[in-house]
Amino acid sequence: MFKTALANLRAHKARMLLSSITVLLGVGFVAGTLIFTASIKESFFDSFARQAKNVDAAVTPAGGLRVSSIENQQDKKTVDPAALDAVRDLPDVASAEGRVLGPAPVLDKTGKVVKENGNTGVGVAFPTDAKLGYFDFSSGRAPAAAGEIAMDKATAEDRHFALGDAVTVIDHGDQPESFHLVGIFDTSTDKTYAGETVVGFTTPTALRVTGSAGYDQIAVRAKSGVGQDQLVTELKDLPVLDGSGDTFYTGAQLTTELASQATGYTSGFGTFLLVFAIIAALVSALVIQNTFQILVAQRARELALLRCVGATRRQVFGSTLIEAFVFGTLASAAGFFAGIGLSMGLSALLNAAGLNMPTDHLVIDPSAALYSIGLGLLLTVGSAVLPARAATRVAPVQALSAQLGETRVTRRAGRVRVGVGLLLALAGIAVGYAGMQTQDRSRGFMVLTLGAMVTFIGVLALGPVIASPVIRVLGWLPGKAFGPTARLATANAGRNPRRVAATTAALTIGITLVTMFTVVTASIKASATDSIKQHFPFDYQVVSEPDRSVPGDAVAKLRALPELGTVAAEYDGKITVNGGSERAGAIDAVGYHTLINPIMKQGSISDVVPGTVALQDSRLTSLHTAIGQTVTVTGPNGGPALTLKVVASYQDSGIGMPETTISVADFQHLDPAQGPDTVSVLAKSGVTLAASRAAIEAAVAGDPLLTVNSVADYKNQLNTSLNQILAMFTAMLGLAILIALIGIANTLSLSVLERTRESALLRALGLTRAQLRRMLMVEAMLMAVLGVSLGIVMGGGFGWALVHLVAKATGVGSLAIPYTQLLIYVLAGALAGVLAAVVPARRAARQTVATAITEA
Amino acid sequence: MSAITRAFRESPESAPGGYAVLARDLVKTYGSGATAVRALDGVTVGFGQGEFTAIMGPSGSGKSTLMHCLAGLDAATAGSVQIGGVELTKLNDKALTLLRRRRIGFIFQSFNLLPTLTAEQNILLPLDLAGLKPPKQWWDQVIGVLDLGGRLKHRPGELSGGQQQRVACARALMSRPEVVFADEPTGNLDSRSGAEVLAFLRMSVRELGQTVVMVTHDTTAACAADRVVFLADGIMRGDVLSPTPDSVTAQLRMIRPDRVAAGE
Structure with a gap:
């Protein structure tokens, strides 16, 4: 039987080729994802590991190693600077370096602050011992004196800096400082800083400029012959480090820790990609199963002949499976190699979408080959089991029947299928509805997802029932436009509802997901703008860089502008409430109801005056307090406590109100060092937007670290990033959709083969070649539009449920249906269907009438 | 009528213009070189308007090939075919298709x-493809004669073989074609249904004025025709007018004596 199976594969080369493309793409996506994830992991690991190069021991602040963290400069823990000298004095230490990482905004030659991906520059300390350095210099050298600076190559090239130039950096005290550029180093291989502007100083300068209280890490190199463990013991015994809560690593431990962080950086991302890869693989499984089903049906006569000449049922079953196995192995192996190419494409795609996930080189793990090829084999052989069972049911006598090769027009789907499908769909909708009513957002989301999946499976099961009537409705318009050819196509598309449903299911999966993402992103866009309008109705906001404040004189200048109506400074920081750390916000009282309008549960936001506090609703319970009671608050650096009366509460989430809101006076009392981070502005009525904006820009022009944003700017930023995310999702699902379209082409090709005689008859009766081609194209188009329409209906429904869930939990969010976009999906689906039919239609039209009509 | 066909048999060129289908020196070769097979080897034959002609011959004689070439389903290697005065061999695929649609009916x-x-x-399909509708009177007449009135909404799967072939007959006639080609129309039918179909074909010639060319190897079927032409090895081997089972069998015996010797 093995020989028969091989002979079959060879004989049906053309039929198998299309199916193998679907396996190839599915396996390719999985392999590509695995290879790509392994590659970025290795790249991250390589660059992270550079930090462990030549390091025999390391000391980091309590909480352990943080590879790149420039946020929360204020609160971050550091290693006492005094420790470095003590470490250097140890007899077994060859050298020790204090590592620093903090904000260091760089001005370009026009005096504007350099921003990459919205981030300003970071400053690092360059070691005196080059062996502990982790950047390679492409020209010049490391800074050796206080007035010297080094810069990363990409920024230097972009902003036209050369060795010897003066570079201005805004220091921690917001003062511009000029440095002499002595070195340019390469960060392109470094994933920690990929795409960021990095400048380096000597260690003391780095501490001063970034405003760090101490080191993020002390890296130590031992004298030769000193063991890493011994060195760590000695470090731990140093009085200055003892009891400080610092974390100690040997060089080996540091390497391991860095490796695990590299994994942490990439594994979430790998999982994300893998989800899409598995969707693609499932879709290709559907297509393969359908193909085998059709092939077995078409070969019924051949199989019956085998049974006639004495093949047992088991042998027929085995032969079909062997075919699938050989076919699966070949296609999966090809898919693996396609995956290698695809992983490079993924890298390019993600970088184009603004996600910096660069790879240095491809890491082709044997496990990637094993998993992807194994999956491909499992999919093909698994998909062939049911058709193979169907093959065993072919009665030997069928070999003698003349009418074989023509498929009967099946009318009715099984009653069981209808029952089960309906039951699943209804149960799914009920579960989904229950999920929507859940108050807890994450639980609601889980329940809703479950409901959506069950509904989806139910609808797919009902596919054969839905297909015929829907196709009849869809065929109405082409029927009007193209007349009898389109009517024939409609009849053909509806003749085998089970096959059509199986073929279009693959497309439905992809389109459902794309539609869902489209509806959700469109709704986020719409509601975010609504939310700003309703709850934060500013015209402009002047914002400072992270960890910096808007200087007092800038606020004063803004207040003095005659073009502006309301100007309110906003503060944001951490305070302690009844012993627990909470985020606190404050805004000038003039901003109440004009610039902030939270969704109040009790009281009014304008009740917040010195001596009172408003809380998020859930904080009332978690802090064991209530309206009218008092809470004790302290500042971030301790200091005298305040007793504040709780006067109001507002809705928890969704619109970005902090956990507590206090008066500006109380805020300044608790944290005198912290200035406002934002100034919100309403223009005076009657002043044009252009005039008010020009006035604000002029007022803050002297301070390069301040940015002016209008509502429109925020909207644009949000839209850009949402569009990028949507584009990426669509691209990821694009492959699944492509596989589904190949599935349509495949089914159509096979249908054309089995209808060779019928096509010849139509040609004999007067159907021209062009009409035959058009007929098949309309047929494919109807199938594609059926799949797309089902997907849009379901995806729209799921999207609506998701938006509803979020709206219910947060009070913010309204459904926005992007009709134009969805219509484009339908039209694109129709066009893709037509394209899928090109090859089968050409082949059908080439057939000569006389030979085909006599072929039984 | 018999005088006309008799005259044509002697000399086609001199025949009056009453031919629905006219083939001259028709050659059809399959393959090339040493393995080439001449399925038609210079066939010249004419089918008069309003005449019911059967083509007979043993298996492999080329009768199906002849019909395919006559009906514009297959392209002849050499020679000419005219239907209603139109030269088929000079037409491109599209023109040929349109000709089939309007001027030829098929029964399989x-x-x-x-x-x-x-x-x-199904009955309306050829006219539908041409964007035409049959005259009501003609429709009623054909459907009435074939007794299909109660079956029009049924699909082929719900009809018996005889009913299906009657639907096929109605389809072939609905466009009032120049000629109806019938390829073994009784081959898949029981004897009663077969007789019905033959009776209808005769009637369509007698009463409706149609021209019918039928390929068959059934002597009984052939005897329903006005004339039987014989084909063997791709060559015309005479004809019989007003055929009877005896005259047809005699002619068959003449063209394939070996087969008859073995069989009878």
């Missing part, structure tokens, strides 16, 4: 109805 052994269409849709 295995009925060849489209399974997705109802009987009515």
